[in-house]
Every structure is written in structure tokens, then in C-alpha cells.
Amino acid sequence: xxxxxxxxxxxxxxxxxxxxxxxxxxxxxxxxxxxxxxxxxxxxxxxxxxxxxxxxxxxxxxxxxxxxxxxxxxxxxxxxxxxxxxxxxxxxxxxxxxxxxxxxxxxxxxxxxxxxxxxxxxxxxxxxxxxxxxxxxxxxxxxxxxxxxxxxxxxxxxxxxxxxxxxxxxxxxxxxxxxxxxxxxxxxxxxxxxxxxxxxxxxxxxxxxxxxxxxxxxxxxxxxxx
Amino acid sequence: xxxxxxxxxxxxxxxxxxxxxxxxxxxxxxxxxxxxxxxxxxxxxxxxxxxxxxxxxxxxxxxxxxxxxxxxxxxxxxxxxxxxxxxxxxxxxxxxxxxxxxxxxxxxxxxxxxxxxxxxxxxxxxxxxxxxxxxxxxxxxxxxxxxxxxxxxxxxxxxxxxxxxxxxxxxxxxxxxxxxxxxxxxxxxxxxxxxxxxxxxxxxxxxxxxxxxxxxxxxxxx
Numbered sequence: 001x002x003x004x005x006x007x008x009x010x011x012x013x014x015x016x017x018x019x020x021x022x023x024x025x026x027x028x029x030x031x032x033x034x035x036x037x038x039x040x041x042x043x044x045x046x047x048x049x050x051x052x053x054x055x056x057x058x059x060x061x062x063x064x065x066x067x068x069x070x071x072x073x074x075x076x077x078x079x080x081x082x083x084x085x086x087x088x089x090x091x092x093x094x095x096x097x098x099x100x101x102x103x104x105x106x107x108x109x110x111x112x113x114x115x116x117x118x119x120x121x122x123x124x125x126x127x128x129x130x131x132x133x134x135x136x137x138x139x140x141x142x143x144x145x146x147x148x149x150x151x152x153x154x155x156x157x158x159x160x161x162x163x164x165x166x167x168x169x170x171x172x173x174x175x176x177x178x179x180x181x182x183x184x185x186x187x188x189x190x191x192x193x194x195x196x197x198x199x200x201x202x203x204x205x206x207x208x209x210x211x212x213x214x215x216x217x218x219x220x221x222x223x224x225x226x
Numbered sequence: 227x228x229x230x231x232x233x234x235x236x237x238x239x240x241x242x243x244x245x246x247x248x249x250x251x252x253x254x255x256x257x258x259x260x261x262x263x264x265x266x267x268x269x270x271x272x273x274x275x276x277x278x279x280x281x282x283x284x285x286x287x288x289x290x291x292x293x294x295x296x297x298x299x300x301x302x303x304x305x306x307x308x309x310x311x312x313x314x315x316x317x318x319x320x321x322x323x324x325x326x327x328x329x330x331x332x333x334x335x336x337x338x339x340x341x342x343x344x345x346x347x348x349x350x351x352x353x354x355x356x357x358x359x360x361x362x363x364x365x366x367x368x369x370x371x372x373x374x375x376x377x378x379x380x381x382x383x384x385x386x387x388x389x390x391x392x393x394x395x396x397x398x399x400x401x402x403x404x405x406x407x408x409x410x411x412x413x414x415x416x417x418x419x420x421x422x423x424x425x426x427x428x429x430x431x432x433x434x435x436x437x438x439x440x441x442x443x444x445x446x447x448x
Binding site: 148151152155156158159160161164165168169172173175176179211212215219222223 | 372
């Protein structure tokens with residue numbers, strides 16, 4: 001029942017998204033333009049600094065993720081469909097998990113584009129020599145960011161000035177995860193790749209993921225009750 | 227609590243009056259000398275902030291899960307005090323760091339995470355101010371996440387190699403610096419009692435605000 005509800009929410013969002021591709025395309029375009037802005041900020045004499053790639057990747061993910069979170073829930077607000085979802089006789093936490101899975105899928109696609117792009121533009125192809133560690137850092141960072149983001153974006157649907165409040169709340173709370181992601185991917189860029197440091201950051205990332213997902217599942221029900 | 231308030235206020239005032247004398251008489255640290263004495267304000271300020279965060283987290287959880295509206299008054303009061311005490315810590319820290327490390331600010335794990343914690347509670351206050359009706363719950367969730375991050379901030383000096391002194395400095399104080407233990411205990415207690423006094427005052431204000439709001443609503447309904 002729980003998993004079925006979550007998958008149904010995911011399928012519903014997927015069907016809506018496939019009709020227009022609005023969130024996906026705008027998020028991807030925004031992420032790519034973020035990377036371009038960083039290229040102008042950091043590149044000197046035609047050369048990018050060696051360790052900038054990790055930071056650029058994660059800031060692009062965080063910014064694009066915030067945009068996508070805002071858009072996804074704005075859609076639920078238009079015709080009060082979030083209220084309809086909450087009225088459904090289903091566990092509330094399952095709705096959260098469904099939304100979180102949708103967000104993870106979207107960010108996964110964005111990362112699928114961003115990682116090769118950043119690696120190509122900022123000389124970071126060393127990432128691909130340790131694909132499993134890279135994947136672990138990406139998953140650990142993205143789950144933590146999306147877990148908090150989905151919870152706060154869902155709550156903010158009802159609040160005033162929600163566009164401003166989402167980044168204000170999201171960034172301070174998720175910065176530990178972003179730091180972990182940046183340090184983890186940066187360790188993989190060192191030559192030779194610093195696997196010990198990367199593994200340590202992956203451990204910290206997953207510790208934060210457990211804390212954030214547990215807290216979100218725990219608070220979603222009382223938070224969405226009026 | 228109301229009967230306790232005036233005596234408590236007198237005790238705190240007396241302690242803050244006695245603290246500078248005690249601190250002046252405390253021995254000088256062998257390498258840092260006079261500048262080390264900021265420690266008697268810096269560490270207690272963070273202790274008061276951690277207490278404020280603990281109160282805010284517990285009160286927010288009670289408000290969120292049990293629906294206790296009176297707990298919300300405690301949460302917002304404690305969050306404001308957490309920001310104030312955090313600010314004291316963030317100001318006194320660099321004053322010491324300038325002398326001890328040669329720079330005002332180091333981007334190491336403890337300093338970064340402490341700044342982050344301060345930002346989370348500033349965000350809490352912003353949500354309450356600008357979030358409009360229903361933002362209390364949103365703020366309570368923010369407080370819970372902030373409280374969950376606090377142990378990481380506290381332990382950060384032991385996990386990572388940082389320039390900031392480790393958490394073991396405080397329990398080892400009696401051995402490493404004879405004579406420093408008593409003034410430190412006094413200022414710690416003074417800061418925590420100050421937190422209790424301010425919290426009591428602020429909660430009273432929150433309660434009165436709540437009553438006033440209810441009276442306004444009742445007046446409009448008539």
C-alpha cells in the first residue's frame with residue numbers, strides 16, 4: 001500500500017511532466033547556464049582552475065534543484081491538487097516518498113547532463129576513472145538535498161512569499177550535504193584520486209541522508225495537516 | 227516560575243558583576259596570556275546557545291506532534307536567544323582568533339558549521355516574520371532540522387583537524403590551568419542563568435501577544 005501509493009504519485013507526476021517537459025527542460029537549461037556563468041567567473045587566460053569543477057557541479061545542482069522544487073509544487077498549487085492528494089485515503093508519508101522519488105529522478109537526469117559537461121569544460125575527466133565512488137557521492141548528496149527540499153517546498157505551498165523562503169530555508173540546512181558533495185567529488189579529482197577522503201565524505205553524506213530522510217518522514221504528516 | 231524570577235534576576239546580576247573580578251584574578255595562560263581570557267565569555271555564550279537550541283528543538287517537537295500552542299511561544303523565544311548568544315560567540319571568536327591565529331576568520335569545520343547553525347536560526351526567525359499565517363509549523367520544522375545538525379557542529383572539532391580548540395579543553399581545564407576552573411564555572415552558570423531569565427521574560431511577552439491576538443479576534447467576531 002505504502003509503496004504503491006508512492007509509485008502512483010511518481011507516475012502521476014511523470015505523466016504530467018511528459019506532456020510538456022516544462023520542469024525538465026527549464027531545469028536543464030538553467031543548470032547549463034549556471035555552469036556558463038561560472039566559466040566566466042573562474043576561467044583566466046583560457047584555462048580553468050584545477051579544483052573548481054567540484055564546486056561548480058554542486059552549485060549548479062543546488063541552484064537548478066531549487067528552481068525545480070519551486071516549479072514542481074507551484075503546479076500542485078494552481079488548482080489545489082495538493083489538497084486533493086492530501087485528502088486521499090493514503091499514508092501521508094507515501095505522498096512525500098512519491099514526490100521525493102520524482103525529484104530524485106529529475107535531479108538524476110540533470111546530473112547525467114551536468115557531470116559530463118563540467119568534466120568536459122573544466123578538465124575533470126578523472127571522475128570517470130572511479131565511477132562507483134562518483135556515483136556514491138552523487139547519490140549521497142542528491143538524496144540529502146532532495147529530501148529536505150521536497151519537505152520544505154511542500155510546506156511552503158501554503159506560505160506567503162514562498163519563492164524567497166525556499167532558498168532561505170533550504171541552503172543553510174542543506175549546506176552540510178553540499179559541502180560533503182563538493183569535498184567528495186574534489187577528492188576524486190586529486191591525482192592520484194584520494195579514495196580514503198572520498199569514502200569518508202560518502203560516509204558523512206549517508207549519515208546526513210539518514211537523519212534528513214527520517215526527520216522528513218517523521219514531520220511530513222503533522223506539517224501537512226491544517 | 228514567576229516567584230522565582232526576581233531572585234533569579236538578582237543572582238544573575240550579582241554573578242555578572244562578580245565575573246570580571248574572578249576572571250581578572252584567574253591565572254594567565256602560558257602562551258596566549260591576556261587574550262585567552264575571552265574564553266570565559268566565548269565558551270559560556272555557546273553553551274547558552276546550545277541550551278537555547280535544545281529548548282527550541284524540544285518545544286518545536288511538542289508543538290508539531292502534540293499540538294501544544296504554548297510550546298510555540300517557548301520555541302520562538304529560544305530561537306531568538308539562540309541567535310543572540312550565537313552572535314556573541316561569533317563576535318568573541320574572531321577577536322581571539324586575530325591574536326591566536328593571526329587571522330579574523332578561518333574556513334575550518336567548526337567555524338563554518340557554527341556560522342551555518344546561526345544562519346539556520348536566522349532563517350527560522352525570517353520564516354516566522356515573512357511566512358504569513360501558518361508559518362509556525364514551517365518554522366518548527368526548521369528548528370527540528372537545526373537541532374539535528376547541532377551535534378555535528380559540536381563534534382566537528384573532534385572529527386576533523388581544525389585550528390579551533392577541541393571539546394576536551396573544557397573538562398581538562400582543572401588540570402591544564404589550575405585556578406581557571408572556578409571562574410569558568412561561574413561564567414558558564416551565569417550565562418545559562420541569563421538565558422533562563424531572558425527566556426522567562428520573552429515567553430511571558432509571547433503569551434501576552436497571544437492573548438492580545440485572541441482578544442482582537444474575539445472583538446471582531448462580536
